Amino acid sequence: MKTRSNYWQLLPYIRPQWHNIVKGFIGILGYVLATLALITLARQFASVFGGRNLSAIALEISLLATVFLVRGFFQSVQDIYMAKAALRVAFNLRKYIYTHLQKLNLSYFETAKTGDLSYRLTEDVDRVGEVVHKLFHDFIPCVLQLVAIPIYMIWLNWQLTLAIIIVAPLMGVLIGWFGERLRIFSLKSQSHVSDLSAILTEVFSGIRIIQAFAAEKYEIARFSREADRTMKAKYSAERLKAIQIPIIGFLEAVSILILLFVGGWQIATGNLTVDKFVAFLTAGALLIDPIGHVTSNYNEFKQGEASVDRVFELLAIKPTVEEKANALTLPDVSGKVEYRHVSFAYKKGEFVIKDISLLAMPGEAIALVGASGAGKTTFVNLLPRFYDPEAGQILIDGVDIKDVTLDSLRRQIGIVPQETIMFSGTIAQNIAFGQDAFEMKAVEEAAKIANAHQFITQLPDGYDTWVGERGVNLSGGQRQRIAIARAVLRNPRILILDEATSALDSESEALVQEALERLMASRTVFIIAHRLSTVRRCDRILVFERGQIVESGTHEELLTLERRYARFYAQQFS
Numbered sequence: 001m002k003t004r005s006n007y008w009q010l011l012p013y014i015r016p017q018w019h020n021i022v023k024g025f026i027g028i029l030g031y032v033l034a035t036l037a038l039i040t041l042a043r044q045f046a047s048v049f050g051g052r053n054l055s056a057i058a059l060e061i062s063l064l065a066t067v068f069l070v071r072g073f074f075q076s077v078q079d080i081y082m083a084k085a086a087l088r089v090a091f092n093l094r095k096y097i098y099t100h101l102q103k104l105n106l107s108y109f110e111t112a113k114t115g116d117l118s119y120r121l122t123e124d125v126d127r128v129g130e131v132v133h134k135l136f137h138d139f140i141p142c143v144l145q146l147v148a149i150p151i152y153m154i155w156l157n158w159q160l161t162l163a164i165i166i167v168a169p170l171m172g173v174l175i176g177w178f179g180e181r182l183r184i185f186s187l188k189s190q191s192h193v194s195d196l197s198a199i200l201t202e203v204f205s206g207i208r209i210i211q212a213f214a215a216e217k218y219e220i221a222r223f224s225r226e227a228d229r230t231m232k233a234k235y236s237a238e239r240l241k242a243i244q245i246p247i248i249g250f251l252e253a254v255s256i257l258i259l260l261f262v263g264g265w266q267i268a269t270g271n272l273t274v275d276k277f278v279a280f281l282t283a284g285a286l287l288i289d290p291i292g293h294v295t296s297n298y299n300e301f302k303q304g305e306a307s308v309d310r311v312f313e314l315l316a317i318k319p320t321v322e323e324k325a326n327a328l329t330l331p332d333v334s335g336k337v338e339y340r341h342v343s344f345a346y347k348k349g350e351f352v353i354k355d356i357s358l359l360a361m362p363g364e365a366i367a368l369v370g371a372s373g374a375g376k377t378t379f380v381n382l383l384p385r386f387y388d389p390e391a392g393q394i395l396i397d398g399v400d401i402k403d404v405t406l407d408s409l410r411r412q413i414g415i416v417p418q419e420t421i422m423f424s425g426t427i428a429q430n431i432a433f434g435q436d437a438f439e440m441k442a443v444e445e446a447a448k449i450a451n452a453h454q455f456i457t458q459l460p461d462g463y464d465t466w467v468g469e470r471g472v473n474l475s476g477g478q479r480q481r482i483a484i485a486r487a488v489l490r491n492p493r494i495l496i497l498d499e500a501t502s503a504l505d506s507e508s509e510a511l512v513q514e515a516l517e518r519l520m521a522s523r524t525v526f527i528i529a530h531r532l533s534t535v536r537r538c539d540r541i542l543v544f545e546r547g548q549i550v551e552s553g554t555h556e557e558l559l560t561l562e563r564r565y566a567r568f569y570a571q572q573f574s
């Protein structure tokens with residue numbers, strides 16, 4: 001059971017906008033006062049209307065026109081400042097969530113659906129912004145009118161006021177009931193839409209596999225099922241609104257009929273003048289609009305609450321790798337890496353790394369070999385703190401990596417992954433990834449070291465060639481050399497390389513290999529090695545098995561041992 005609406009959590013994002021909101025409120029106040037002035041003028045108008053005094057009528061009309069103008073001016077003031085406040089709330093919230101997501105652990109993104117995340121950051125945040133806008137721009141002014149106008153009406157004639165508001169409690173109950181049902185339908189519909197968007201992201205990124213497996217029909221059926229659920233949930237909400245509007249409309253009509261009856265009766269008995277009745281009717285007419293708005297706002301708030309819930313659900317996820325409050329900046333290191341009795345489990349109790357100790361000296365190249373699932377990737381992922389170990393310590397140059405800022409730690413570690421991801425931008429921007437300002441000369445130098453300069457200069461726009469989404473296609477070997485250039489430019493003392501397993505043509509492989517060797521020179525390197533040439537050339541080879549290092553030594557030493565590595569070598573590399 002939810003006790004407190006997540007809407008309250010929006011308060012810290014709304015508060016900084018107070019100056020815009022105050023300006024908007026001045027607009028609202030002016031607007032409500034002008035509305036009350038309209039009612040008074042309507043009463044005066046009714047009293048001069050039958051009097052054949054043309055100049056009095058003209059004066060009243062010009063006064064009415066002026067009040068309408070003033071009212072319009074205040075409405076604009078309110079519109080401008082409230083829109084500004086609401087858009088800023090949405091902007092800040094979106095930025096905050098995005099920043100928060102960047103801090104979450106890899107493990108979160110391994111299970112999260114990217115389509116769903118995008119939906120929450122775009123559509124859901126937009127809807128939250130709309131709700132804030134509606135609240136200040138529509139709801140609060142309407143509520144103010146719904147308070148001010150009835151007070152004025154009571155002052156005019158309390159019996160008539162009573163007649164008009166007699167159905168209000170029933171209306172309130174109905175609006176509340178419909179609102180809650182709408183919130184539930186909305187939550188369902190939003191979760192279906194984001195599932196839909198998750199399917200789309202999955203499908204378009206895996207379209208090759210889908211076509212290769214001739215799974216189009218299967219995917220179309222899956223998409224249709226989800227689209228159908230989305231449609232049904234939306235239809236349920238629309239059907240509910242379609243029933244609600246005439247019911248509320250009928251209740252409004254009933255209250256007007258009661259008003260006409262009581263008014264007619266009071267005029268007949270001499271307890272009410274016609275001009276007062278006209279003023280009263282004007283006030284009643286001016287109430288219809290705010291009642292309609294408050295009803296639809298309430299529905300929108302209930303629907304919007306689903307988005308607010310989904311947005312704050314993201315913010316509630318806490319990163320498990322956290323920086324200490326007093327974290328230090330890791331100074332430039334020489335590259336000595338030490339693992340001390342390190343154990344790690346993705347799931348409680350299921351250890352993937354079991355009590356490993358290791359000392360890597362600056363400049364040492366260490367190959368990690370072993371069967372798939374033995375824990376090699378996990379082991380290296382602990383170094384940049386993508387995960388934190390359950391037990392043990394990892395030190396760089398004698399400093400515990402938990403004592404330093406993530407930024408300063410990760411800046412000292414270069415990673416060349418198996419699959420190079422290209423971000424939308426130019427080749428130069430991709431090499432200088434993560435830097436706003438970079439020297440073109442340095443980028444070119446890095447590309448030269450990475451054996452990438454030549455193919456880049458042959459591209460139509462050279463270093464300015466657009467890659468990534470809808471950009472130029474690069475081969476596997478070219479992408480790898482870009483990744484190497486990225487690492488060269490960063491110039492880290494420690495390197496993590498995950499050698500690509502996919503076969504490159506021999507020319508490309510030679511170029512990549514040469515680039516890697518230049519990159520590795522004089523750095524501490526952990527390389528998940530698949531190529532025999534790499535393994536042999538490393539200073540030390542670690543053989544992983546079920547989360548432990550079972551053999552360690554040079555290629556020759558391990559071969560003479562004639563144990564796992566020798567078997568492995570015979571199977572894999574012969």
Ligand SMILES: Nc1ncnc2c1ncn2[C@@H]1O[C@H](COP(=O)(O)OP(=O)(O)OP(=O)(O)O)[C@@H](O)[C@H]1O
Nearest residue numbers: 107110346352370371372373374375376377378379
């Ligand atoms: N994010 C994760 N969540 C849960 N378990 C995981 C996760 N990543 C890896 N594992 C498990 O941890 C174990 C070690 O995996 P890891 O990827 O480190 O092995 P590896 O030796 O690098 O294998 P490969 O060469 O296939 O990449 C495996 O049993 C794997 O299923």
